Amino acid sequence: MTVRKLQFAGAFFDGRSAEKYLVDVELTPQEIILQRTGHEPVRWAYSHLRWAPETSPFHIEHRVDDKNGERLETLVVEDLDFYESVLKIAPTRFSATGKGPNFNWKLYSAGILVLIFSAYVFIKTVPSFLADQMVEKIPIEWEVTVGQTILKMFPVVQKPDQEVIKVLQDTVDILKQSLQGTPPPYDLKVYILPVKQVNALALPGGPIVIFEGLLYKAESPEELAGVLAHEIQHILLRHSTRGILRNMAESMLVTIFLGDMNSVMEGIVQLAGQLETLGLSREMEAEADQKGMELILAANIDPHGMIRIFKKLMQEDFSQKKLPKGKPVSEENDLSSYFSTHPSGQNRLARLEKQMNSHANKTWTPLFPNLDWNEIKPGN
Numbered sequence: 383m384t385v386r387k388l389q390f391a392g393a394f395f396d397g398r399s400a401e402k403y404l405v406d407v408e409l410t411p412q413e414i415i416l417q418r419t420g421h422e423p424v425r426w427a428y429s430h431l432r433w434a435p436e437t438s439p440f441h442i443e444h445r446v447d448d449k450n451g452e453r454l455e456t457l458v459v460e461d462l463d464f465y466e467s468v469l470k471i472a473p474t475r476f477s478a479t480g481k482g483p484n485f486n487w488k489l490y491s492a493g494i495l496v497l498i499f500s501a502y503v504f505i506k507t508v509p510s511f512l513a514d515q516m517v518e519k520i521p522i523e524w525e526v527t528v529g530q531t532i533l534k535m536f537p538v539v540q541k542p543d544q545e546v547i548k549v550l551q552d553t554v555d556i557l558k559q560s561l562q563g564t565p566p567p568y569d570l571k572v573y574i575l576p577v578k579q580v581n582a583l584a585l586p587g588g589p590i591v592i593f594e595g596l597l598y599k600a601e602s603p604e605e606l607a608g609v610l611a612h613e614i615q616h617i618l619l620r621h622s623t624r625g626i627l628r629n630m631a632e633s634m635l636v637t638i639f640l641g642d643m644n645s646v647m648e649g650i651v652q653l654a655g656q657l658e659t660l661g662l663s664r665e666m667e668a669e670a671d672q673k674g675m676e677l678i679l680a681a682n683i684d685p686h687g688m689i690r691i692f693k694k695l696m697q698e699d700f701s702q703k704k705l706p707k708g709k710p711v712s713e714e715n716d717l718s719s720y721f722s723t724h725p726s727g728q729n730r731l732a733r734l735e736k737q738m739n740s741h742a743n744k745t746w747t748p749l750f751p752n753l754d755w756n757e758i759k760p761g762n
Contacts, residue, residue: 397453428472529587538573560681584616604687612674621666684746685738
C-alpha cells in the first residue's frame with residue numbers, strides 16, 4: 383500500500399490583509415493543521431472547508447466568523463500530491479456547502495495540452511511570418527556580409543583546378559545571362575569544398591558551395607547545370623536569408639520564453655555562423671526546383687541533365703542509408719546527404735519531368751561541345 387505524503391509547504395492568507403504567510407501544512411483524518419513559525423497552530427475541520435473553484439484545486443477557503451464579521455482565510459499549496467492526499471484522507475467531509483471538489487482533471491489536462499500545442503504553433507509559425515516580412519527589408523550588403531562570414535567557416539579549395547572551376551563558373555554565367563528582368567545584384571561565385579559528401583549549398587549574398595563528391599558523381603556539364611540552377615534560385619529568392627531569419631526568430635522566441643535575454647544576444651551571433659541555420663522548408667525547395675528548371679530551359683540547356691543528376695543523387699542517398707533489398711523509394715526513407723535538405727525525391731522528379739515534357743520535341747546542343755567533362759573532373 384502506498385503511503386501518501388501528509389506534510390506539505392503552503393502559503394496562508396488570513397483575510398485581514400493581502401500579506402502572505404509561509405506555513406507547514408499537516409493532514410490528519412479530522413482536520414488540516416497550519417503551523418506558522420512563532421504562532422499557535424491553526425486547525426481547520428474538513429467540514430468547514432471548500433475548494434476555491436475560480437482559482438485552482440490548490441486553493442482552499444475557510445470562512446471565519448469573529449467580532450469584526452465574516453472573513454475568508456485561504457490556503458495555497460502548489461503540490462499535486464496535496465490535492466490527491468486530501469481526497470484520500472477526507473473524501474466525504476470536504477466542503478461546508480456539501481459540494482465536493484468540482485475540479486475537472488480531464489479538462490485541466492486538456493487545457494494544458496492545448497496551451498503547449500498553442501505555444502508550439504506560435505513558436506513555429508510566428509518566426510516564419512516575421513522572417514517573410516523582414517527579408518524584403520534586409521539590405522543586400524547584409525546578405526553579402528553574412529554569406530562571406532559563413533563561407534569563411536568552410537575549408538574551400540583556395541586554388542581549385544582551373545579547368546573544373548572554369549566549367550562551373552562559366553555555367554553559372556550562362557544561367558545568369560538567361561535570367562529575365564533586372565540583372566541580379568549578387569556576385570554569383572562558385573567555390574569547391576574538398577569533401578566526399580554529395581551536396582551543394584547556396585549562401586546568402588551569392589556564394590555557391592559545391593561539394594567535391596558532387597563533382598565525382600556528375601557525368602556532364604548539363605548535370606552540374608541542373609544543380610547550379612537550383613542553387614542560383616535559392617540565392618535570388620533569398621531562401622537562405624529567409625532560413626537564417628526564421629531560425630534566429632524561433633531561437634529568440636524560445637529563449638525569451640525561458641527568460642534568458644543574454645542568451646538571445648549570444649544566439650544571434652552564433653546562429654549566423656552555423657550551417658544548420660540554412661535549413662530550408664519544402665516549399666522553398668520546391669520553388670527552387672521549379673524556377674531552376676525554368677532557368678535551365680531559358681538558357682537552352684538540356685534539361686535531361688537535371689533529371690539525371692537528381693536521380694543519381696537520390697540513388698546515392700538510398701545506398702548510403704542501406705535500405706533493405708526491394709524496399710521502394712518513399713518520402714519516409716528519402717533523407718540523406720543532398721536530399722536531406724531537399725524535397726521528397728519521387729515527388730521532386732515527377733514535377734521536374736512534367737516541366738521538361740513541355741519541351742519533349744526540342745533538340746538540345748551540348749553546353750560545352752568541345753569539352754569532355756569526364757577527362758577533367760576530379761578523381762580521374
